Amino acid sequence: MSTAKETRRLGVPDLRARKGGEPIVSLTAYTTPTAKLLDPHVDLMLVGDSLGMVVYGFDSTLPVTLDMMIAHGAAVVRGTRRACVVVDLPFASYQESPQQAFRAAARVMAETGAQAVKLEGGVEMAESVAFLTARGIPVLGHVGLMPQSVNTLGGYKAVGRDAAAAERVRADARAIADAGAFAMVVEGTMESLARTITEEVPVPTIGIGGSPACDGQVLVTDDLLGLFSDFTPKFVKRYAAVGQTISEAAAAYAAEVRSRTFPGPEHCFGMKKPG
Ligand code: KIV
Numbered sequence: 001m002s003t004a005k006e007t008r009r010l011g012v013p014d015l016r017a018r019k020g021g022e023p024i025v026s027l028t029a030y031t032t033p034t035a036k037l038l039d040p041h042v043d044l045m046l047v048g049d050s051l052g053m054v055v056y057g058f059d060s061t062l063p064v065t066l067d068m069m070i071a072h073g074a075a076v077v078r079g080t081r082r083a084c085v086v087v088d089l090p091f092a093s094y095q096e097s098p099q100q101a102f103r104a105a106a107r108v109m110a111e112t113g114a115q116a117v118k119l120e121g122g123v124e125m126a127e128s129v130a131f132l133t134a135r136g137i138p139v140l141g142h143v144g145l146m147p148q149s150v151n152t153l154g155g156y157k158a159v160g161r162d163a164a165a166a167e168r169v170r171a172d173a174r175a176i177a178d179a180g181a182f183a184m185v186v187e188g189t190m191e192s193l194a195r196t197i198t199e200e201v202p203v204p205t206i207g208i209g210g211s212p213a214c215d216g217q218v219l220v221t222d223d224l225l226g227l228f229s230d231f232t233p234k235f236v237k238r239y240a241a242v243g244q245t246i247s248e249a250a251a252a253y254a255a256e257v258r259s260r261t262f263p264g265p266e267h268c269f270g271m272k273k274p275g
Pocket residue numbers: 028046047048049050051088142185187208218219220
């Protein structure tokens with residue numbers, strides 16, 4: 001059983017060994033202060049390309065660049081001592097070929113200090129997953145709803161709703177597990193499908209809109225905190241209302257500045273006393 005006091009950094013083999021055992025707790029982080037707050041509580045800290053929507057205000061994850069992921073990945077590694085840090089490869093940095101994927105992933109590993117990369121895709125990405133894994137780069141897969149494919153999927157909708165679509169997601173999961181992915185995110189699929197995949201693949205599944213049967217769960221931290229409210233998927237549970245707290249604090253500050261009650265004497269510097 002892991003505890004908040006544990007300070008050894010969890011590695012990929014530790015997470016891989018959680019298959020069917022203690023659930024893997026995962027959240028996203030994009031900055032050092034957030035990473036420091038989450039680190040005692042999570043096993044896998046994901047620097048997700050969701051930062052494009054959550055931090056930068058893009059409509060999708062597609063404009064996110066490798067340089068952005070590297071800057072945020074390094075910031076998150078600086079804020080963690082215990083969690084295994086995984087950085088997303090962004091759109092167009094890996095889909096072209098295994099060699100392109102290797103160059104992008106190698107930069108992430110060398111320039112951030114993260115333990116692994118994540119990439120989206122199934123059967124079509126299996127060759128790249130095998131190429132990276134064989135060359136010392138652990139890969140977290142991502143199947144089901146793949147946000148970088150929003151234009152071919154036609155929106156952020158659950159996938160695998162009919163038998164043929166479900167069979168494709170199962171084949172994707174098997175392909176990347178066979179190729180050497182150490183675990184995989186299963187996003188936005190039918191509960192029964194996520195459960196079946198978890199039974200079928202020998203590596204941990206990490207659900208987001210998946211199933212409680214998955215070997216772990218991940219959420220976007222800003223969703224869980226109530227900080228990002230542009231769009232809230234069905235699978236999000238809000239554990240706090242930090243957005244409301246920020247808004248109330250800003251309103252209180254604005255009122256005090258306008259009424260000249262802030263700054264008070266205790267916030268002002270006085271002259272040094274002589275002698
Ligand atoms: O980009 C991201 O944050 C993700 C998680 C939602 C799994 O891929």
